[in-house]
Amino acid sequence: MPIDPDIALGAELATKTFSWTSSDVLLYHLGIGAGSRPGDNLDAKALRYTNDDENLQVLPSFAIVAPTFHDDEPPKLDLPGCDINLAQVVHGAQEFIVHRPIPTSGTATVSDRISDIWDKGKAVVLWQEGVAVSESGEKLWTTRSSMFIKGEGGWGGDRGNQRTVELPDRKPDADTSYDVTPQQALLYRLCGDRNPLHSDPGFAQAAGFPAPILHGRCSYGIVLRTVTDELLGGDAAAVGGMEARFSGVVYPGETIRVQAWDEGAEILVSATIASSRSERDGAPVLADCVVTKA
Structure with a gap:
């Protein structure tokens, strides 16, 4: 196999x-x-x-x-x-x-x-x-x-278990957005990720996407920076860790909405696409996203 x-x-x-x-x-x-x-x-x-x-x-x-x-x-x-x-x-x-x-x-x-x-x-x-x-x-x-x-799997192995995060039923402590620039993936790829999925239209289409997508690690960093600025006073040393599952893609030019709930030792986060002009409005970007305080 x-x-x-x-x-x-x-x-x-x-x-x-x-x-x-x-x-x-x-x-x-x-x-x-x-x-x-x-x-x-x-x-x-x-x-x-x-x-x-x-x-x-x-x-x-x-x-x-x-x-x-x-x-x-x-x-x-x-x-x-x-x-x-x-x-x-x-x-x-x-x-x-x-x-x-x-x-x-x-x-x-x-x-x-x-x-x-x-x-x-x-x-x-x-x-x-x-x-x-x-x-x-x-x-x-x-x-x-x-x-x-x-296209892999099926041998009857362990299916695994990942944490599921339930967001609080209250108004978020932070609710803001970030506009992904058209060249964001081309800039971020200079941080050591040259996967052509993020720059080559033909490769992206062969992989099942209509256009190159933003790196998941880039959207991950955008969300952490936003949460740090909004709820941790912009102090990077206040961050102890972060975990998230990538539940959807982001295309350059789209807007990421970040909502965050301060729960004491942890900050729970929702990241979605925010665009009234797109059928993807409200589509998830990250799921089960948690920022741990230092």
Whole structure:
């Protein structure tokens, strides 16, 4: 079979040592829309994302892109026990936990493994877990991400279980929106994700989409930045983690509506498409989305 769970499950992937600079952090923040609102170039809080002075901070979702930030080729899928191609794969879910604030530059080593494989019958959900450690041996962050692999599965394996979030039946504590720019995916792909699904119209159509879509990790970062600004005073160090399932796609030029409910240690989030001119108005972007406070 194209996926052999006996080989893949628990497989340790190659460790990778990587470095990042303040320029990488700035590009990542610009890729997820920081500094895009009128007046952000004069706003001290907004400039904490976009100006490389002593006030520069790192939004913790940078952890999910840092190890591959300088990759300039489409991602490779040479995973143990897996014979799959890029056109089969959609990003399913993303999680991270930061164990300390991420410095604006540094070097770390990440160790990855295939932690779970869920058999959904006509698809497989494959989870990877990575732990990043600094040069001094300090644990920096842990990430988990899943791939939804179409056309696989059916061997009767574990179907898996993911947290389901019920949103409060009250007015959200924050309700705002972000206009995705037409070139947003083209900018964000410079953060190390050159999957042609986000830039090549022909590839996107072959994969079943009418046009290139925004990276799921980009919409993920947009939502976290919005929640951080709206409910955490713009303080990136107040974020301890975030988990979300990608429940729909975003096309460049659309608007993402972010509603958030502050529940104490956690912030529950709804992200949907907001456009009165589109049949996709109200379509979900992220589901089961939770931001954990540090």
